[in-house]
Amino acid sequence: MSDNKAALSAFRKEVAAWMAENVPADPGFLLPLTFLEVGTEQQLDFLREWQHKLWSAGYLGMHWPTEYGGQGADPAYQYVVDKELGKHRAPIIFNTIGLNWVGPLLLDMGTDNEKAQYIKNILSGEEIWCQGFSEPDHGSDLGAVQTRAVRDGDDYVVNGSKIWTTLGNYADHMILLARTNPQAERKYDGLSFFLSPMKIDGVEAHPIRKVTGEYGFNQTFFTDARIPASCLMGEDGGGWRVAMKTLEYERGVTAGQASGYWGLTIQVDDMIDALSKFEHDGEPLLSDPIVRDDLVGFIMESKALTLCGRRMAVPALNSDYPMGLALSVKYRGTEYERRMKQYTASKQGAQSALYVGDANAVSGGFWQRAYFSNFGATIGGGTTQVQANIIAEHVLGLPK
């Protein structure tokens, strides 16, 4: 045990030294706060190069098998790397859908061929992945997706449209949930899961502008797009189970992600730092009793999140609701962050009203943009309200 601790601590020092040397300087253009906002080629090239550099140094996919480009180490090593990335304010590791959802899914349920074909390129950043789950008319009700995939010889012919496809305009592959059997008795049994190519005829991704003013996601249109039948993952009609497993990785319910560093780490300390520079009624903002009480609340929430995360590793304190803490991570964490960012963005006096692009905006409009950006987390991967239903039904056993 202490050997492990010593090794980890030595590793931490090594990584910190590497970061000090290698984390790229501010490129002079706006970088995305999260993987959901990669909106220009310039950003893409920069982030791809940075991810490749991190992987080449042996610091990405620490606990993935070496035969697929990982380091075959304990997950604790990736945790160390992620922490150091945050500490050094490094640019994000952007190929998140590949690294955190598709990669672990393939390692978990994929065939040897699938693993060999895709995983290494996910780590190196050579191939970008996107996700085709939500549709314009079916977001939270994922089981109702209508995009059709019809078997025709050695291909499936796909027609329909997916939406909120993050990285869709740059992606090489999509995890695609499509309806292969509209006659199935249960709507879930008519769905199939594909590892589908994006750079083929009949697939077009149209960028969509977001609340933040940035791009990053798309509506993706399929028009008689022919994908090889070999792209089917699992059974024809067995797509729902694979999709649900994907969501476990996406929501952090199941571990195995290659890098948790998909967005800038913004902590309660950053909030207090930012607010310590402001005044209210001619006095420091942090001397205002109401603000102080609010901040105690945020610090407590932040601490509760960390404590609950650590408590998951204490079996004696998980017997009442065995999956409860894991299934509520997204619910508590993303909502706390949204409110924390909104609070910070709104306590800057008249400067609260300035946005990215204004020379006088606080930290270049960082908090205003971070607040808006955070809706990607409270909506994507199942909205907060859907998460509440999941906790109610799967943790507390309440009826649907």
Added chain:
Amino acid sequence: MSLVQNVAISVTEEQGMLLDVARGFVRDQAPIEAIRSQLETDTGFDPAIWQTMVEMGWTGIALPDSVGGAGMGVGSAVPVFEALGGGLLGTPLLSTTLAGQLVWRAAGESAAEWLGRLCGGTVGTVAFLDHADWGAANMGVTLDAAGKLVGSKHFVADAGVADSFVVVASEAGMPVLALVERTAIGDSAISDNVLIDLTKRAANVDFTGVMPEQVLRGEAVAAALRDTLLLGALLTAAETTGAAGKCLASITEYLKTRKQFGKLIGSYQALKHPTVDIYVGMENARSFVYHGATVVGDEPLSTDAEIACRMAKVAADDVMVFAGDRSVQFHGGFGFTWECDSTLFIRRAQWAQQMYGGAIHHRKRLATLLLDT
């Protein structure tokens, strides 16, 4: 430095066993009918149950073995109080535990004999309050020239059944602790409070003219007092978290069985989502409480421990007040009745939220601890 730096949380094997044993005990010995049968009795608990708790060594868990305790550390009392809260089982265990902590921290082994009696089942309690303010100095009771006490204490927990009182008093402006035996107090000096929580008991006690068996003085007294109030907050938070867990279970049970408009009412999101928030709040409180159990010890409480105790109390109060309140509401007309256990939960919530300082009391101090360093 991170504001949330100390996030230690662990459970020793002993603490895990205590949690299992105490939960089993509450389940077998103190079902809700048994609790209800004691609501309007003088003492509020069954002496046989108290005797069993003493025999299991619970009165000595938090005290060192040098004075007859189990030497498990005060953190080990946390799982026991969580379990007792889960059954809404009152008893003078909290009062006795805090009396033990206060005297041990103020006097150490020089009070071994007195502490030994507590471990053996003598009921102790601390007379903290002069009036309603947990944040005041509460040093209004004084010692006269003859060494007798002058003044009254209010809201003394379990005063009606206590054998020994630790009276927070003052002498020449310095806090002292007067150890008083029940036999030295006349019956008329104790007047019971009508408490909102019928599983708990308290009384006002006039100590005027009473000669203490012993008076504890010195620098350790003030620190002992501060730490005991914090431990009171932590152990009450543990008990409250247990009660919130039980309240949550009772709400979900009703939501799973009650039908209206042809549907189980648990399928309505207007009921479902607040219930999820009770669950999340309960888990947060539980994490704070066991974080507290991990960082408190026999030594004077560190700043980290102080933060932990205060946060635990705030989190537990908040969720219990919400859970008790929603429990009455979600049970509809039945929730409004004495028969429904929601009555017990909402009353426990209103009792617990003020004990050893309410949320505002602790949040104000947390602001200083967290923001002014």
